[in-house]
Amino acid sequence: MKIVHSFLLVFFTGLSAFATQEPISAAANSTITESVSVFPDTLVDLNRQFGGLKSVVVAKEVVIPEAIEITPSGLIILTSDELLKAEAYSFEVKAEASDNEVYIISVRIKKSNGKILVSTVADKIDMASGFRAEGKIYVVVAVSMILFFVIIGYLFVLDRRMNRIQSEIKNRK
C-alpha cells in the first residue's frame, strides 16, 4: 500500500494536493426555533447555531423566497415582511464545515400569529472522505491505471501489427 502511495506521489505529485484533507470534528445536528417580529432582521445565524461553518451557499438549482437573503457567512436575513406572503417556506442551503465535510441545512420558515418561526436541521452529505484520508483511494487509482496501461499497450501492439500486415499486403502486389 505504502509503495503504491509513494509511487503515485512521485509520478503524480500534483495530484496529492487535491486529495481530501483529514477531517476534524463534525458539526452537530440540531433543531432550533427562533421567533422575530421586526423587519428587516437577521432570522438565524447558522454559524452560531451549528458552529464551524466555513461558507454557506445556495445551490444554483435551489429557489429561495425573494424576501430572504442568505450571506456566505451563514446569516439568514429577512429583508421585508410583505414579500413573505405564503404561510410557510422551506428550502435547503449547503454549508461547508471546518471538517471539510459538506452539510445540507434544511430551513423552514413559518408565519404564525405575526411571528416568524424558523427551524433548521443540518445533515451531513456522506462522501468517502475517511476512505480518502486513509489513502485507500490510491489503490483504486493504481488499479484503474494498470488496467488503462495494459489496454493502451495492447492497442499499440495491435496497431503496429496491423500496419505490418498492411505493408506486407502492399509489398506483395
Added chain:
Amino acid sequence: MRGGFAANWWKFLGVGLLLFAIPMAWLGNVSVQVILHETIRNLYFHVTMWFAMIAVFAGSVFYSIKALRTGNRLHDIRAEQFAQTGMMFGFIGITTGMMWANYTWGAPWVDDPKLNGSAVSLLIYMAYFVLRGSLNDPIRRLRAAGAYNIFAFVMLILLIGLMPRINDSLHPGNGGNPGFGGYDLKNEMKWVFYPSVLGWILIGFWIAGIKSKSAIAKYTLEEEITES
C-alpha cells in the same frame, strides 16, 4: 508505427489526456450532492462514453458520405467499422447508465426520454448491420448502407439530443433541467470532464482505425483469392 509521431500524435494526445483524467476522476474535488454523493464521479466515465459514441458515429457518417461520393468500397468498410466501435461505446453507456440510475433514480430503467431515445437509436444502428448483412452485392450495399447510416445518425441526434430537451428528462440539461452551468457543479470538474471526453473520443477513433485496417486487410486478401 507507420508515419511516426507526425501521423500518430493524436493517439498520444488521447492517452496523455486520459493519463491525467482517470486519476483526477478519482482524486479531484467534486461537488457534494445529496443523492449522488461520490457517484457524481461517474460523470467522467459514463457521460464520456456517450460523447465518444457520438463522435465515432459521426466518423462513420463521414466515411459513408465519402463512400457514396466516390464509390470507394474501402470507405464503406471504414464506415462499418466505425459504426461497430460506436455501438461498443453505446452499450458501455447504456450499462453504466443503468448501474448509475439504479442507485440514484431507484431503478435501472426509468421512463425517461433520454433512456428510451438512446435505446431506440442503438436499435436503429443494429438495423444498419442487419441491412449490411442482407445485401450481397457490394455496390448496392455501399449505397443502401451509406444512405441508411446518414438517416441513423440524424435519428441519433434527434433522439438523444433533441427529444429529451423537448420532453421532461431526469438528465441534466434536458426538459427544463439546467445543463453543466446550471447545476451546483464545481468549475474544476470541467477540467477533468473535458479532457476525458476528448481522450475517449481519440481512443475511440484509434480503436475504429485499427478495426478498419484489419477489415481492409481481410477484404484485400479475399479479393485476391476471388481474382486468382
